[in-house]
Amino acid sequence: xxxxxxxxxxxxxxxxxxxxxxxxxxxxxxxxxxxxxxxxxxxxxxxxxxxxxxxxxxxxxxxxxxxxxxxxxxxxxxxxxxxxxxxxxxxxxxxxxxxxxxxxxxxxxxxxxxxxxxxxxxxxxxxxxxxxxxxxxxxxxxxxxxxxxxxxxxxxxxxxxxxxxxxxxxxxxxxxxxxxxxxxxxxxxxxxxxxxxxxxxxxxxxxxxxxxxxxxxxxxxxxxxxxxxxxxxxxxxxxxxxxxxxxxxxxxxxxxxxxxxxxxxxxxxxxxxxxxxxxxxxxxxxxxxxxxxxxxxxxxxxxxxxxxxxxxxxxxxxxxxxxxxxxxxxxxxxxxxxxxxxxxxxxxxxxxxxxxxxxxxxxxxxxxxxxxxxxxxxxxxxxxxxxxxxxxxxxxxx
Numbered sequence: 001x002x003x004x005x006x007x008x009x010x011x012x013x014x015x016x017x018x019x020x021x022x023x024x025x026x027x028x029x030x031x032x033x034x035x036x037x038x039x040x041x042x043x044x045x046x047x048x049x050x051x052x053x054x055x056x057x058x059x060x061x062x063x064x065x066x067x068x069x070x071x072x073x074x075x076x077x078x079x080x081x082x083x084x085x086x087x088x089x090x091x092x093x094x095x096x097x098x099x100x101x102x103x104x105x106x107x108x109x110x111x112x113x114x115x116x117x118x119x120x121x122x123x124x125x126x127x128x129x130x131x132x133x134x135x136x137x138x139x140x141x142x143x144x145x146x147x148x149x150x151x152x153x154x155x156x157x158x159x160x161x162x163x164x165x166x167x168x169x170x171x172x173x174x175x176x177x178x179x180x181x182x183x184x185x186x187x188x189x190x191x192x193x194x195x196x197x198x199x200x201x202x203x204x205x206x207x208x209x210x211x212x213x214x215x216x217x218x219x220x221x222x223x224x225x226x227x228x229x230x231x232x233x234x235x236x237x238x239x240x241x242x243x244x245x246x247x248x249x250x251x252x253x254x255x256x257x258x259x260x261x262x263x264x265x266x267x268x269x270x271x272x273x274x275x276x277x278x279x280x281x282x283x284x285x286x287x288x289x290x291x292x293x294x295x296x297x298x299x300x301x302x303x304x305x306x307x308x309x310x311x312x313x314x315x316x317x318x319x320x321x322x323x324x325x326x327x328x329x330x331x332x333x334x335x336x337x338x339x340x341x342x343x344x345x346x347x348x349x350x351x352x353x354x355x356x357x358x359x360x361x362x363x364x365x366x367x368x369x370x371x372x373x374x375x376x377x378x379x380x381x382x383x384x385x386x387x388x389x390x391x392x393x394x395x396x397x398x
Contacts, residue, residue: 013143021151022069035101068108129190200225217358
C-alpha cells in the first residue's frame with residue numbers, strides 16, 4: 001500500500017461524487033438510487049459496502065454523498081429518469097420521491113470537454129474542468145470529491161510518447177494546436193488537478209495512460225479501474241475458476257451481447273466496441289488459458305437499457321469427455337452499475353483518508369481489467385477487497 005504524505009479529512013465527512021457522463025443512464029440511476037437509499041425509500045441491495053464485513057469500516061454514509069458532474073448532453077437527469085420510468089426500469093414512486101434530488105444534482109452539472117468545440121489548449125480545458133470540481137467542493141463544504149467516469153466508451157487510443165513521458169505530456173498539453181489526450185483522459189487529468197480520487201468505470205483510456213497514473217500517484221490520489229464488471233464478465237469470473245478448481249480444461253468460451261440504449265448505439269461503432277471487447281475477454285483468457293474466447297456485441301435498439309448476454313462454454317473432462325455449459329443473462333445494466341458506482345465513491349473516500357496513492361489493486365473487484373492487479377477470480381477479489389478495507393480503515397483512523 002503506497003502512502004501519500006498529505007493530511008486528509010476523515011472519510012465520514014461529506015463527500016462529493018462527481019460523475020463524468022452525468023446525464024447518462026448509469027449516472028442518473030446512481031443519483032436517484034442514492035437519494036432513495038438516503039431517505040429510506042429502498043434498501044441498499046446490491047451495494048457491497050452495505051453488506052457483511054463493512055459494518056465497522058469508516059466511509060461516508062449514503063446521505064453524506066453529494067452529486068455533481070460533467071456532460072455534453074442537454075438532457076437532464078430528471079428527463080433521463082422519466083425515460084427510465086417509461087421503459088419500466090425505475091418504479092414511478094421512486095422518481096416521485098427523489099425528484100428533488102435529481103434537480104439538485106442537475107444544478108451541479110457543468111458542460112464537459114468536447115474536442116470538436118474546444119478552442120485553446122487541452123491544458124486550458126483541463127483547468128476549466130478542474131475549476132468546476134473544486135468549485136463544487138467549496139460550494140458544498142465537502143471533505144473531498146471522488147470523480148467516477150461513467151461516460152460513453154471511446155475508441156482505443158493510438159499510443160504516443162507523451163502518454164508515457166510526463167514532461168513531454170505537460171509540454172504537449174499547453175500547445176493549442178495539439179490534442180494529445182482523448183476526452184476521457186482530459187477529464188482524468190482534471191481530477192488530478194482538482195485533487196480528486198478517480199475511478200474509470202468505462203474501458204476508455206482515462207487515467208490508464210502511464211503518465212497520468214504517475215501524476216495521480218505523485219499527487220497522493222488513489223485511482224481505480226478499469227471498465228465496471230457488472231454482469232456477464234462478473235458471472236464468467238465466478239464460473240471460470242470453478243472449472244480450474246475441478247481440474248477441467250476449458251476448450252472454448254463463446255459469448256454474445258445484445259444491448260440497446262446509449263450503450264448499444266455507442267458500441268455499434270466497431271472502434272468503440274474494440275475497447276469494450278478487449279476488457280471483457282482479457283480476464284477470461286487469464287482464468288481459462290484458452291485463446292478461443294470469441295465475443296460479439298450487437299446493437300438491438302428495442303431492448304433499451306436491458307442487456308442480454310449469452311455464453312457457450314465447451315469443456316474437456318475425464319478421459320477426453322466433453323461437457324457444455326450455456327448461460328443466459330438478462331438485466332438492466334444501469335441497475336447493476338449504479339450500486340457499484342456508489343460503492344466506489346465510498347471506498348475511494350476511505351482510500352484517500354488512509355493516504356493511499358496510485359492504483360488500488362484491491363478495488364479490482366469492481367472491474368473487468370483491474371489496474372495494478374492480475375487477479376480476475378471474483379471470489380479471490382472479494383476476499384482481497386474485504387481485507388483491504390479493514391487495513392485501510394485502521395490507517396484512516398490513525
